[in-house]
Amino acid sequence: MSETDGLIRARGLVKRFGDLVAVDGIDLDVRRGEAFGFLGPNGAGKSSTMRMIGCVSPVTAGTLRVLGLDPAADGPEIRARLGVVPQQDTLDTELTVWENVLIYGRYFGLSRRELRPKIDELLEFVQLSERSGDKVEPLSGGMKRRLTIARSLVNDPELLLLDEPTTGLDPQARHVVWDRLFRLKQRGVTLVLTTHYMDEAEQLCDRLVVMDHGRIVAAGSPRELIERYATREVVEVRFEDERPDNGALSGLAARVEELPDRVLIYTSDGDATAAAVSDRGLPPHSTLVRRSSLEDVFLHLTGRTLID
């Protein structure tokens, strides 16, 4: 990777709030044009990392370069080239959809003349043209989110930071947002996002890191992570009333994980394993054979009592 391709470069990055260590020495390299994800449970340090990258939170220790610049010295200059979709919307609910993008564009010093066609284009892109003159207050959560995305694009950012872009949205609204983000990626915008939705990470991210307790516990493409930390398939078994004794299912596969409501069996051949469960005289209430997902990786890495 050449220097110029590195949009974000962090070495030993630390963020402390008093005694609380939010980010505990992480290394990162995000390249131009990729979609990079931070995956992790609440409190893992994802948002703190994003705020440091967004130049609104001073680095406690370590080095951070964003667009080749130092956030401590060139915060405003970097922010001029970033788009930010924060976790909580910061829209002007009393203003109209159109005015929201206008006022935000003015923060970047864009003239009204250049903003006028730009706003129409952005509202078209997020499918809000028809609501252009409406106040923001009564819009649905998905629409507000799309408006926040439109607003974040007003300065043609090289790097778009999205902190939990679809949290709280219904499935349809999420898919619309994903579709728009995918189009942005196709246009060459670098996306950096945090999420605790595995399907979101799988759909959008070329590469991701899994964070837990302020550290990076795994890194790679979704496919790589699944291959490294999970098996090809997973058998989910639910039992009617009593579940079999601990150990009754052991030996069936390299890893068996007991959750409160079901047992997960990690295996390379799901059908064979499912048959083996029945053969042991343990007829389950239901059996589901599926390909393993990022969720399996996530649970494996960020904690659940494991029975190996």
Next chain:
Amino acid sequence: MESLVQPLRAYEHWLAQYKRVWRGTIGTSLLNPLLYLAALGVGLGTIVDRSQNAPAGVPYLDFIAPGLLAAAAMQTAAVEASWPVMGAIKWTRTYYAMTATPLTERDVLIGHQLFVITRVLTASAAYLLVVAAFGAVNSWLGLLAVPVAVLIGTAFSMPMAAYAATREGDSSFPPIFRFLIVPMFLFSGTFFPVSQMPLAFELAAYVTPIWHGVELCRQLTLGEAELPAALGHLVYLLAWTLGGFLAARRAYRRRLFR
């Protein structure tokens, strides 16, 4: 002072919001002085003037009109820099929208204060207009009461913004108004000379920015400005403005960039 270009971008936000409600506020800005001057200046003033013991040797209306104007500037500024500042941090999160762009805490602060100044400026101009209509402006110097009112405003809005930016909820504000702003309104020379109070209260009044503002406005509308004293009042109000600005900039930085 550095460039105002960036703060003006933040200021546009507040203007855009104000555009929706300005008509109502203009009505209030005219109605309030009308009510106060009619009740206290004319109504109560008639009795006071009969006592042959009017303060400063002028009609009571002429005495309290500039005091009321100054106090109104204080109140407008204090209100505009308390709940709206908290709201921009906690409720609408407008400040966070601003700091995601090239704007800095300085731009966010000055941009908001420019709007507070706009409100104080228009309210004070309206006040002076009503005072003039009551015939209580005795000199062209009275026109200067408007810029002085703006300075009174910033002497309160800057420290108030600094305070608001450190608070977690709006329950912190009513005590400030109840125990600081209202007493200052009543006992800082607005309605009677502070020399009538026991010495400790009189001295306390001299410490408040509003006493200096009231004195200055009164000198101007009565046309009796005494230069050294007037300059002293100006410097004192400027000191509160500047100190408040520095405190607020620090509070904004700690709050928005942590």
